[in-house]
Amino acid sequence: MAKILVATDKPFAAIAVKGIREVVEGAGDELILLEKYGEKAKLLDAVKDVDAIIIRSDIIDAEVLDAAKQLKIVVRAGAGYDNVDLAAATAHNVCVMNTPGQNSNAVAELAFGMMVMAVRNFYNGTSGTELKGKKLGIHAYGNVGRNVARIAKGFGMEIYAFDAFCPASVIEADGVKPVASPEELYATCDVVSLHIPATAETKNSIGYALVGKMPKNGLLVNTARKEVINEAELIKLMEERADLKYVTDIMPAAGEEFAAKFAGRYFSTPKKMGAQTAEANINAGIAAAKQIEGFLKEGCEKFRVNK
Ligand code: 3PG
Structure with a gap:
């Protein structure tokens, strides 16, 4: 036994x-x-x-x-x-x-829960925006990314994806537009949803240069790992750009600093809740x-x- x-x-x-x-x-x-x-x-x-x-x-x-x-x-x-x-x-x-x-559908649903909360200004009573018609970038098209694409269709979003390992034809077959680089994804999309694993290559890879390419009022949604974010660079960028929002299911190491500096455009769940x-x-x-x-x-x- x-x-x-x-x-x-x-x-x-x-x-x-x-x-x-x-x-x-x-x-x-x-x-x-x-x-x-x-x-x-x-x-x-x-x-x-x-x-x-x-x-x-x-x-x-x-x-x-x-x-x-x-x-x-x-x-x-x-x-x-x-x-x-x-x-x-x-x-x-x-x-x-x-x-x-x-557990990928659960994570994908939470990404949308956080997206709606962010574009509705964290339910503070002011006028927000809608997801319909907005460009969504899915960063990594694995099991969670695919569920995000499926749900995004229901919201009426225009969907883009970048995945270093998934062929463009597979992404296209889902009615999602593949892009050639992370830079193109961030420069194109109003909302980017992160679904990359934490590896030696991805750790600290999401920072100033990449997120800084996002259009005005860009929203970054992280239900992946905190380690993939370069927190010091994201803080610097959000200090310079008061239009950017960051919502995450994984409390940053510098969570208190994010909360103190970016009230009204930052949110973290207290404990990872995606799954x-x-x-x-x-x-x-x-x-x-x-x-x-x-x-x-x-x-x-x-x-x-x-x-
Ligand atoms: C995963 O990698 O499957 C998710 O991040 C969920 O993690 P959890 O089981 O710790 O909630």
């Missing part, structure tokens, strides 16, 4: 945990739940004798992997796996997977449990990210 730990500092909805339990226990394995653990010491203790771990944004580094002597697989229930030290996992002979697409829906939790959590069972029982490595 394998021991499968769900280690989520930001817990799944209870109904998702129930579904995960059904998959794990149905396969004859044991489910252990560690929620809202706060300190790393509790995680280090909980991983000691488990075979598999399901996480969200929880940090799996070399210290956690050292402590997890029986560990065979970690599944990040979600898309971004920048919270897992892949090299250390490979060195420990631990398979790492994500669950691509399972925090019952549906996304059920989809990603149950997919993670099934992927673990497939790996442990049949050696299936689909969705492995540390190849």
Whole structure:
């Protein structure tokens, strides 16, 4: 009987945990739940004798992997796996997977929630603008980007996308206009929605030069990662351009400075909320449990990210 730990500092909805339990226990394995653990010491203790771990944004580094002597697989229930030290996992002979697409509609819907809030002046009673007819730029056309495009059609937006890895023909097939560079995307669009992962190449890549290309009253929406923003440069730009707005689902490191300097044109959720829906939790959590069972029982490595 394998021991499968769900280690989520930001817990799944209870109904998702129930579904995960059904998959794990149905396969004859044991489910252990560690929620809202706060300190790393509790995680280090909980991983000691488990075979598999399901996480969200929880940090799996070399210290956690050292402590997890029986560990065979970690599944990040979600898309971004920048919270897992892949090299250390490979060195420990631990398979790492994500669950691509399972929570992407939830993130895309939140992007629109924040967009509407921003163009309606954060509901302060003054006249705002509408999304209909505006140009939307989707920066990275992956699972979330595609859902953003689908929803944007309903709003009647003109949709553009840039993706360094997705062929223009795939973007075009969705009725979205591909552009050749991030510079063109930002120069063209009234609203840019960020969907790039945090990698060595993308960290700090969204800053003064790029966002500064946006037309008057530009709005930047970030439901991706805070690390992709060059915060010092964005602050400088927003100081120079009082027309720009920034809304984010990931509190900037300089969150207090943003809030103090840009009242009325900056907003951050207090805690990353993009994937925090019952549906996304059920989809990603149950997919993670099934992927673990497939790996442990049949050696299936689909969705492995540390190849
Ligand atoms: C993801 O990468 O899947 C999203 O950022 C959601 O992250 P969360 O599970 O920590 O909310």
